[in-house]
Amino acid sequence: MKVLVLVEEHKGSLKRSSCEAITAANQLTSSDNITAIALNASESALKSAGKYGASNAVNASESSIKGEAPALSKIISDYALQNSFDTVLFAADSIGKEVAPRVSVKLEAGYVADCVGLEVNGSNIVATKPVYAGKAQAKVKINTSKNILSLRPNVFTAKVIAEGTEANYSSFTPTLDDKSKSVKITSISKNEGKLDVAEADIVVSGGRGLKEPEHFNLVENLASALGGAVGASRAVVDAGWRPHSEQVGQTGKTVSPSLYVACAISGAVQHLAGMSSSKFIVAINKDADAPIFKITDYGIVGDVFEVLPKLTEKIKARH
Amino acid sequence: MNILVCVSRVPDTAAKIKVAGDNKSVETTGVKFILNPYDEYALEEAIQLQESKGGELTVLTVAGDEATDILRTALAMGADKAIHIKANQLEKDSFYVANNIANVAKELNPDIIFLGKQSIDFDSFQISSLLGGLLDLPSVDVVSSINYADGSITGEKDIEGGKESFETSLPAIISVQKGIKEPRYPKLPQIMKAKQKPIEVKEAIETPLRTEILEMTLPEKARAGKILTGSDADIDELVRLLHEDAKVI
Known part of the structure; x- marks a missing residue:
């Protein structure tokens, strides 16, 4: 197997999701056969x-390009075909999700999106992916001789296996026709300093039990004490309290952080689907029968208005 | 402007998912199926575009007989006609679906193809870009707003922690984010009228499966499930556990 991995730089280093993808590539073949692009x-x-x-x-x-899918997929497809790569890995982020399917068309390869597990079975790759927003998981076999995979961020742990080793570096100028430049990204606006809920290692989410949108400051304070991102249930997003970009669940984002804290969220099926793969789950809710408690590691049956300020203080005191 | 909207039929978000007897699919008996929620947003964007620019609005699905219900819903919302590509093959993968859509899209020649950013069953968010590859057309995903000009569009799409502004020539394929336009609920007269609108049935072209499901399971994760109270001592205990067990602080 010869594996190409799309990687991305952020502030001078490789993104964590890129390092995770290289680590995953090492499950498929030896380092000699792996190229980062x-x-x-x-x-x-x-x-x-x-x-x-x-x-x-x-x-x-x-x-002249910033990662537009038609252009970037042409670059990767051309490189993979010219250099006989049979497998291409992506992070399942906004770029990978758009580029990977196009590369699969060019390479006539089977593609499995948003994988959380990989294994090699004879000459085929079998990937595990969550379906129905994580309510179930499917094991999917790729039938073609070439494979395209995108990997859910935060699932494959990035591992340094050869400290101090540098990759053999080269650079080239790709050829792009007008057609591949049909989409143009004209500007990018990022909420600097604000972590995205899908990328964060710690997520603190609030639900309707907070009663008023202003009370979300309790959630924000705990998130900032923990260095995490703020999430929200569908109910509060639909009510206009919080932006859709913060929604966790089936019609929002699926997250699997190291720690998920659900504050005043009862735990509708569609919310649980979006966060139940988190490594560690804490819930705070005054209703002891709330469904969220069925999937938590630690549940506090109590009033968020009392518990959240105390918990925030005690966590701050540890630093 | 001729508009094509691709839709899919999925279990309701509140549905409890159970694995079927074949261990490869999910139980459908007793499950309520709906028009994929993201596709409703795609339809609404398309309907408002047609209202302002004219042209014909076609809705399309690749599915078995059961999908007539969602096509009627789409027609009631405002689509002019529907194309039902009958998938006889029991197992389908995303490439099968995209290949069939592309095949029909080549005849229809739409100026713009809309889809929801993902269907909430397989969550593979790939049909739009597969179509882009198969039809050699520009595609942009997770679009949250669009401005239409002659022969091109500009708009915004969601990315991690922010937004990107984009422009693209038409024809193009656009997958939309929740909230781009609030979908309408069809009223009784529209529902009645939709029954008279045409649904054209086409046989699917068979496409070998590039990927196939071997097994479907429900995730099981052992959780400590420890229940504490809101007392000071219990909050201290939680902080200790977050530090020692979860190692997150």
């Missing part, structure tokens, strides 16, 4: 792919 990344960031187990790292240098 990036668009407009720095040499130092790409070389660091070596310590996660990618022997080679290649940069596609093209300042």
Whole structure:
């Protein structure tokens, strides 16, 4: 198996989800057969792919594009075909989700999206992916000789396997036709300093039991004490208290952070589906029969208005 | 402007999922099925676009006989006609669906194809980009607002922790985010009228499965399930557990 991994740089280093994808590639083949590819990344960031187990790292240098799917998928498909890669891995993030299917069309390869587990069965890859927002999991076999996979962030743990090893670095200028430049990203606005709920390692979510949108400051305070992101139930998003970008659940985001704290959320099926794969779950709710308590590691039956300020103080006191 | 909206039929978000006897699919008996919620947003965007620019609005699904209900819902919301690509093959993968849509889209030649950003059954968010690849057309996903110009559109899409502004030439494929426009609820007269609107049935072209489900399971994770109270001592205990067991603080 010869594996290409799309990686991305963030503030001078490889993104964590990129390192996770390289680690996952090492489950499929040996480091010699793994190449990291990036668009407009720095040499130092790409070389660091070596310590996660990618022997080679290649940069596609093209300042006129910013990761638009038609262009980036052409670059990756061309590179994979010219260099006989049979498998391409992506992080299942906004870029990977758009680019991977297009690459699968070009490579005539089976594609499994949002994988949480990988195994090799004979000459086929069998991937595990959550379906129905995590209410079930499917084991999916790729029948084609080539494989495309996108991996859910925060699931595969990034592992340094060769400290100090640098990947063999090279750079090239891709050829792009007008057609592949049909989509143009004209500007990017990020909420700097604000963690996205889907990427955060700790998530604190609030629900309708908070009674008023202003009371979300209790949730925000705990999130900031823990260094986490704020999430919300569908009920409070539908009520207009919080933006849709914070919604956790079946019609929002599916998250699997190290710690999920559900505050005044009763636990509708569609919410549980979006967060039950979190590694550690804490719930605070005054109703001891709330469904959320069925899936928690630690539940506090109590009033959020009393518990949250105390918990926030005690966590702050630890720092 | 000729508009195509691709829709799918999925279990209701409140449905409890059970694995069927074949261990490869989910039990459908007693489960309420609905028009995929994200597709409702795609339809609403399409209906308002048609109201302002004219043209024909076609809704399409690739599914078995059972999917007539969601096509009627889409027609009641405002689509002019429906195409039901009858999938006889029992097992389908995303490529099968996209290949069949692409096949019909080549005849229809729409100016814009709308879809929901994902269908809430398999959550693979790939049909839009597969169509982009198969039809060699631009595609943009998770779009939260659109402005229409002649031969092109501009808009915004959601990314992690922010938004991107984009522009693309038409024809193009757009998958929409929840909330782009609030979907309408069809009233009785529209529901009655929808019964007269045409549903064209086409046989699916068989497409070998590129991926196949071997097994479906329900996730089981052992949880400590310890219940504490809101007392000071219990909150101290929780903080200790977060530090020592969960190792997150």
